[in-house]
Amino acid sequence: RGIDLGRASFLWLQFYMRLGLHDTGTARGMDDGDTIYIYDKQDSQGRLWDAVLDGSVQGVRAALDAGASLSGPEGSFEAITCRWPLHAAAANNHLEVAKLLVERGADVDRLDAVSEPALWHAVEQGHGRMVEVLLELGATASDLPSPAGAPKADYAALCHAAEKGSLSMVQLLLSKGANPYTYDDTGYCAYDYLVDQAKPLELLRALLNADANFGATQRQYQQAYQRLCAAVKRAQRYPALGCNCRTCNSVVEVRATEAEAAQTLKAQIGCVALVRAVQAGGPHCLDAMKLLHEKGALLDGQDQDGRTALHQAIRYNRLAEAKWLVSAGAHLDVADFEGLLPLHQAACTGNVEFAR
Template identity: 25%
Template structure:
């Protein structure tokens, strides 16, 4: 027999059919078009879903007028066949892209997204994976991978999905992609550089742990290593981490512009990065770039006065103290040199002036706030230096300015030669305890 069919929607303000009633002849089928009244890039999602209500009834005569069908389906009760309710779901890549872009504002996102991707091909899923990673929603990324997205899909620049995850700063995505078999290519994927650019040691550790052959000394198109990138961004922890790696190239390397990491850190005014780089003995503080400029010159050029002492004035102050150049010392201090700045051995300018017996330099340094009892890396104070070098007048000045004659140094027992102080019994009395002992 023929079958009469009625099609309605739960929200008739949004959806309707091209025909509300129809008759299907025996052994036949029929197609229907569901019309969305407000087409847009924003699918009207609802929870629970909007639905199509299907009612059907046997039609023995095989024909009926529209009004007859309306009366037939307006009656309550069974119509021979059971009524059906079919949920309306939006599927396909356009819907999935919409959900990815608005994921923070859509309740029950997972349910909508699973239905949307069910209408996507494998290549479409792989393309969507890029946007999913950038979105930062782990559930969407996992859903795409579970539904068949290729984790080794490349973006338009030939970069891997791991590269995108690193750039997004998401270590969880990196772990998921690695576990799913995603690979990197050193020629296109500068993942260590990208992690260094955002200061993420955790990402760098994850990458090095996952990829045994990753090149920690790789350079990008500008000839820059990950340390260059970290220095230009001021990420001292990243610089320290790379410095601790076995097999890492010495950090004093130059990019295509002849710039070392120290040049880049100084140019951008990154104090902690400059300190970290100078702590490494491989760095050459006065190396010049292709324009013949030192890191200090770049700091001056860009007005980063807080770096002057670290990059030059501290050294200049130490040199002036060693040769008793009073004018140069005053100039350095006026320009911002730290009076208590240390060299690579922990010596201050006062240590150096005391060791050389430069009494006028000692007085200038003390008058400008030099710490009289500061100790170097070996545990020596300026007074130790003066005594060991036999400079009586300097020792007396230091004691007069508060230096403690009985201050113990830090590491090992080293008797001091006090023969030069035989004509100064008062000093001998004070200096007798001066020695070095183990902690």
């Protein structure tokens, strides 16, 4: 292709990693469609990228003094692709280079081409000390505290660490005051990632130990569900054969139209811990449920559909979890939003052992 290998350097853009001449896509775990940027390492901008990737403070300073730009001149690789040296320093854990770049004017919260700040790359690569340095340099995240009135980056660092399953990173961010109830751009909070994805128990324990409001928050979710039921009233007449389930009363059931207020109430019902844990299952499901209950999760807590953990244990055929719930005091007479009891759920699944 006419590339002068004596002048060329190669950068894997996905994670700001340098590629050597003999590196292969398989060895680097690259996917089809990943982009390799080829730049001239002999001009000032190329020397800046080489120095950043090498972690050379002296080289970065020399390149900047020679006219290299942190944002790139108009029409340059940086300006066109929105890839920045500070992100490369964060991804490669070059602490002193990151400090120098910010000192020389790099925006610590600037987003790159995939709308991620430098802090995202530090969390993604598990560079705990780099996370601390970036926070000291003024990096922000939506789930971390910041000075009153100061704007925050639209990035939830604790959610990211929880999704990655990184215990050390979760512990670090919690020590910095991260809020486990802040939602990321997918609508998930840290609890959602840990419980829904059945992450290792140590991660969940770390989150619970740092959260003094867990039990109170679970009770707030239940209160929101009760307000939801009051907002969407249903009138039932002539219960068939004494049964109040929706199936037996479908002809005479009247339900109020859900207003915007009802949707607002639904949004207030977050991660109902035991319900979500039993749905997720996993090898340590029962241990996770016991831990959550010990920390304040409600045995009869109900999600947006009114389902309790017992409903879901039956629905997902988790007999051991169902037996534990009953032995721990879960009630058998809690109906879901449609009026179905756990026994109805067992009948629907046709599982005789659950019904018995």
